[in-house]
Amino acid sequence: MTVIDPENAPLTADIPEIDEDERARLKARQLEKIGKWILPAVVMALMIFGWDRIVVWNEIPHYILPGPGRVLSTLIADWAMLFDALLVTLQITLLALAVAVIGGVGLAVLFTQSRLAEMSFYPYAVILQVTPIVSIAPLIFIYVDSRLAGLLICAWLVAFFPILSNTTLGLNSADHNLRDLFRIYGATRWQRLRFLQLPSALPYFLGGLRIAGGLSLIGAVVAEYVAGTGGIGSGLAFRILEAGYRLNIPRMFAALILIAVTGVVIFAGLSFLSHMLLRKWHESAIKREG
């Protein structure tokens, strides 16, 4: 009897007989492996090529639609300024995400520990979530002096709810037999939280975190649009607005690309984190055969 480690299980070489199903499966897997990267890259290349051709063939002026080459050269030329702006946006995004994690998990733990707290405050968490951030943001900037604090609050408001609701769900979804077992063994509240509820909630929390990562970027960008002028210490959203006023369309595109790339990187990073934390035991992180 040995434990089969699915990650190191032989794929092809050691299987002497390969039947029809097996061949089809291998082929599908290979296709999957290649296609996952190649296809999007091909689509992107085609789109950029098409974009370029449209601009060139129709002789569209760059202040209406710049070609990809021009966007790229702007990105390089304005890199110092755009990179500073990127750092500002990134800083707000990550800070908001961190506060959302602390606030979301903290509230979720409070809610599962005290039904009274949950009944009292959960409705307000929902209200905060369903009210569009653009409608609250102007008020926030009236009452909060610090621009950074205002941006943070906005981004946090958008990002914390998925963490709160997912973590609450996770904390409450611990196996009921295990709960009974903990009771039988006389576990304290803290032990139950630490050894049972938090581990059970981890996959749910990580799912919420991935959503919150994207949302906090959205929150940061939207809040900056609302906050408007900033001058020094302005983020990407402000650079887009500013470039728009000056009809510097290539720079708008360059900043937009940076925002999109940031979003993708955040998502990929959180997905990777999630995979690393769950790969040993959770179904979602285990590759299955067939």
Add this chain to the structure above:
Amino acid sequence: MSTSPAPIGQRAPVLHMESVHKVFGGQVVALSDMELQVNEGDFISLLGPSGCGKSTALRLIAGLLHPTRGRITWEGGQGSGDLGVVFQEPTLMPWATVAQNVWLPYRLRGKTYNHVKDEVLEALKLVGLEQFQNAYPRELSGGMKMRVSIARALVTRPRLILMDEPFAALDEITRFRLNNDLLNLKAKIGCTVIFVTHSVFESVFLSDRIVVMAARPGRVIRELQVDAPYPRDETFRTSSEYAAHCRAASDALHIAMGEAA
């Protein structure tokens, strides 16, 4: 350190259930005036049709429910670690290794792993899984998971182990093997067990006392003794003695079901 149990009449009591009554929602009588004395070394099966209150009885003993009337008392009072439990599902923590799962009852009593490592490994050895201590539950078969669950239940050497249809979800071959292993375990560590089952054969093979229960209201209708000596093995399964006990238990079960209909 094989311990053969004393004759049933001479065993020291562990737990008393005195006219225990449990009503759910003011109307469902799940258990009606149950009397049971559990003695050291007993292997008691609760046998009966679905809904006769077997799980309710176990949950009352485990302290997860409180009797509507009547009393459950532990001889000499109940200490922590006096009870081990095995559910129908293995109920392991998927994020923890086999050894960490078995450590749980100690961990909840504040014992570090290094402190109780020997006990944990000993328990795993008893169920034949010592080389799997670092595996995660998902890497194990259903039968192996059940063994881990049993190791966890006995790691503290509790005075009483409760098992609620632990092998019902397993295939017959695995179930037979686990039945044999359970008896070997009992011979080695002399544990006291209350074992809930639907299976006449399982109850006769394993236990020295069979408590037959009927439903609506849930109650004990008969207690049978299986006085065949331990250790029991495959030859017992084919003996005429076994067949006779099975017939008796089966008759009692039919009475229980007839009354319930």
